[in-house]
Structure formats: C-alpha cells, structure tokens
Amino acid sequence: MERILRGIMRYRNTTREQMVREFQKVRDNPEPKAVFFTCMDSRMIPTRYTDTHVGDMFVGGT
Structure with missing residues (x-):
C-alpha cells in the first residue's frame, strides 16, 4: 500500500500537470x-x- 501511495504522490508532483495539458489538447477534437x-x-x-x-x-x- 505504501508503494501505491508513493506513486500517487509522485504522479501528483511530476506527471499530473503534463497529463492535464495533453488531455486538454484532445478533449474537444480527439x-x-x-x-x-x-x-x-x-x-x-x-x-x-x-x-x-x-x-x-x-x-x-x-
């Protein structure tokens, strides 16, 4: 469980912002x-x- 929680925190601190930008690009016109x-x-x-x-x-x- 600890490993999963660390992964969630790492995602929120490093990957999330980039992923949100990518989703916004394809949101209206995939x-x-x-x-x-x-x-x-x-x-x-x-x-x-x-x-x-x-x-x-x-x-x-x-």
Missing part, C-alpha cells in the same frame, strides 16, 4: 489513429508497449 482491444488484466498496459500517448488510440477492455 483524432485517434487506432482502436486497441485488450482484456481487463491489470498487467496489460497498451500505451506502454505501443509507445502511444493521450489521444493516439481508443483502448477497449473486454
């Missing part, structure tokens, strides 16, 4: 280039192994 279907397995992180960013693709979990 133009994904792909659809990626995956399972609900928490080990599956499509953006990590496809090297994509916010708005690059729709991800559907089944």
